[in-house]
Amino acid sequence: MIAYESLQQVNKEFMDEYTAAFQEVLHGGWYILGKQVAKFEQSFASYCGVPHCIGVASGLDALVLSLRYFGFNPGDEVIVPANTYIASILAVMQAGLKPVLVEPDINTYNIDSKKIESAITARTRAILVVHLYGKICDMDPILQLAGQYGLKVIEDCAQAHGASYKGKKAGSFGDFGAFSFYPTKNLGALGDAGAITCKDEGLNKSIRTLRNYGSSAKYVFNEVGYNSRLDELQAAFLSIKLKRLDKITTHKQKLAAIYLRELKSDFILPTVQTGQEDVFHIFAVRHPERDRLKQYLIENGIGTEIHYPIAPHQQKAMQGILSEERYPISEEIHRTILSLPISYGHTEADITRVVEVMNRF
Ligand SMILES: *Cc1c(COP(=O)(O)O)cnc(C)c1O
Numbered sequence: 001m002i003a004y005e006s007l008q009q010v011n012k013e014f015m016d017e018y019t020a021a022f023q024e025v026l027h028g029g030w031y032i033l034g035k036q037v038a039k040f041e042q043s044f045a046s047y048c049g050v051p052h053c054i055g056v057a058s059g060l061d062a063l064v065l066s067l068r069y070f071g072f073n074p075g076d077e078v079i080v081p082a083n084t085y086i087a088s089i090l091a092v093m094q095a096g097l098k099p100v101l102v103e104p105d106i107n108t109y110n111i112d113s114k115k116i117e118s119a120i121t122a123r124t125r126a127i128l129v130v131h132l133y134g135k136i137c138d139m140d141p142i143l144q145l146a147g148q149y150g151l152k153v154i155e156d157c158a159q160a161h162g163a164s165y166k167g168k169k170a171g172s173f174g175d176f177g178a179f180s181f182y183p184t185k186n187l188g189a190l191g192d193a194g195a196i197t198c199k200d201e202g203l204n205k206s207i208r209t210l211r212n213y214g215s216s217a218k219y220v221f222n223e224v225g226y227n228s229r230l231d232e233l234q235a236a237f238l239s240i241k242l243k244r245l246d247k248i249t250t251h252k253q254k255l256a257a258i259y260l261r262e263l264k265s266d267f268i269l270p271t272v273q274t275g276q277e278d279v280f281h282i283f284a285v286r287h288p289e290r291d292r293l294k295q296y297l298i299e300n301g302i303g304t305e306i307h308y309p310i311a312p313h314q315q316k317a318m319q320g321i322l323s324e325e326r327y328p329i330s331e332e333i334h335r336t337i338l339s340l341p342i343s344y345g346h347t348e349a350d351i352t353r354v355v356e357v358m359n360r361f
Contacts, residue, residue, distance in 0.1 A: 002341055002350050004303035007183055009345030011190075014240055018190070021236040032231050033212070040235040041195070043242055044179075047162070048171040050197045052204035055230025056211050059158040059180020062194040063091030065210050065228060066154045066176035067126070069203060072097055076125045079151075081111035082313060082327040083334075084130045087180075088156045089312050092128065093321075100124070101313060101322065103329045105138075107271045109284070109337075112329075113138040116145055126152040131160035131170050133270070133307070134186070134252075134281035139165050139173045154178060157197075159281035161187040162249050166275050171197040176207075181238055186252070186281050187245050193234040248344045249279045255342050255351045256280045262355045268336075282307050283342040290336050293361055300357045305339040 011018070025036060037055045045053035056062050067078065074096045080088050083104035092099040102119050105112040109132050116127065127146055129137040137155075146153045153174030157163075160170035161179065171177025177197035181189040196207055209216050214225025241248075256278075260269055268286035272278065284307065287293050297304055311334045313322035341354055 001301045002303065002346070002354060004305050004339070004341050005184060005343045006345050007188070010188070010343055012345075014237075014244070017240045018237055021240060022233065025232045025236050028232070030232060033229050034232050036232040036235040036239065037230050040230075040239045040242070043239060044195060045197060047242060047245070048169050048177065048197050050172050050177070050199050052198050052201070054196045054198075054204060054207045054211060055235060056194045056196060056207075057228040057230065058192045059156075059178060059182060059194040060087045060091055060094075061211075061226065061228040062176075062178035062180065062196045063088065063128070063154065063156060064094050065207055065226065066178050066196055067091060067095035067097060067128075068210060068226075069176070069206055070125065070152055072125045075123070077121060077123045078125060079111075079116060079119050079127045081130050081132070082311065082330040083109055083111075084132060084156070084312065085158070085308065086312050086315065086317070087158070088128060088130050089318075089322075091178075097125070098123075099322070101325065101327060101330075103327050104132075104333065106329050106332070108135060108138070108273075109133060109270075109333060110135060110137045111142075113141040113145070116142065120145075120149055120151070124149065124151060126154060128154045128156060129174070130156040130158075131163060133284055134160050134163050134279035135270070136160060136163050136165035136170055136173075136276060136278075143173060158182070158185060160279060161185065161281075162245055163279040164277040172199070175200070175203065181234070186248060186279055187238065187241055189234040189241075190237050191234055193230055193238065195230065251344050252280045252342055253278075255346060255348065256283055258348060258351045258355065259283055259285075259340065259342075262352075262359075264359045266361070267358065280342055282339045284337050284339050286333070286336040287338065288336060290338050293358075294338055296361055297354075297357065302354055302357055303341065306337060307339050308334060310334060
């Protein structure tokens with residue numbers, strides 16, 4: 001059986017270091033916002049090529065706090081991709097703003113930069129891009145549009161740790177980069193965790209206040225803040241894994257190369273563009289008979305996932321909010337997409353076996 005993912009397998013090589021880090025934090029007696037968090041924030045900022053990183057409680061919080069920072073008026077509009085994980089859209093709503101969905105490019109699955117301009121209105125304040133599956137969006141035209149219309153740019157980098165576009169890494173393009181360290185992400189913790197990257201010292205200071213109850217000094221509250229802090233244990237685990245992130249990425253890229261080279265042409269493969277380095281958080285193929293393919297793979301001992309089976313605007317939670325809208329390209333992706341095994345815990349032989357079975361479909 002080749003499982004889609006086994007976190008036990010992924011974390012095996014880190015276990016001794018994790019155990020030592022646990023002992024250190026336990027005996028240190030300081031568990032939230034301490035030296036482990038400060039150390040991780042510094043190394044992750046430097047990894048992303050930005051001056052600042054602020055640890056928060058989750059990827060969703062990283063998005064909400066970024067949006068909250070700007071103090072937009074209730075009902076102001078934020079452009080988000082129609083093809084994304086629900087969190088990107090929920091963040092806009094939880095910040096009291098209105099999500100305006102834009103269709104993806106059918107080849108990259110990311111927001112179609114050519115369709116953004118027609119979605120901009122007098123109330124548009126920001127563009128929230130999502131670097132889905134580990135591929136950075138078409139940032140040059142997006143940043144150009146944002147500049148032209150005076151819009152803020154927030155990057156949802158939850159699936160793109162270390163991905164690059166023209167030599168720059170995810171989280172270094174917009175006003176804010178929002179990261180999740182949910183255990184299955186390329187840089188995964190052992191629980192919930194997230195971070196925000198930014199280039200501006202003022203933004204850095206404000207987010208630090210916002211994540212800690214709006215507190216500027218102990219028991220002094222200058223604004224209505226959140227409790228969204230990264231804890232010492234998760235930061236210690238993340239520092240250990242960050243040192244190996246490039247190795248994790250290289251491994252996943254090597255597995256992706258096998259799929260790209262060897263899968264037969266019946267499957268629609270992810271596009272690879274020059275000047276971009278994808279980190280393959282997910283390796284997604286498309287096929288018109290996706291459900292039958294998934295079942296066939298299960299019968300042959302191969303686990304897969306669907307990211308995602310139901311488009312955000314068709315979710316029950318969005319009834320009456322986005323349910324009247326139609327996004328045929330996003331719907332087509334949701335109907336045909338399938339994620340193949342591509343974990344740090346998989347070997348090249350595992351992938352070769354998946355290819356063999358897939359090519360007999
Ligand atoms: C995982 C994910 C999030 C949310 O991260 P959490 O840490 O689970 O809150 C947001 N956006 C995308 C695209 C994700 O994949």
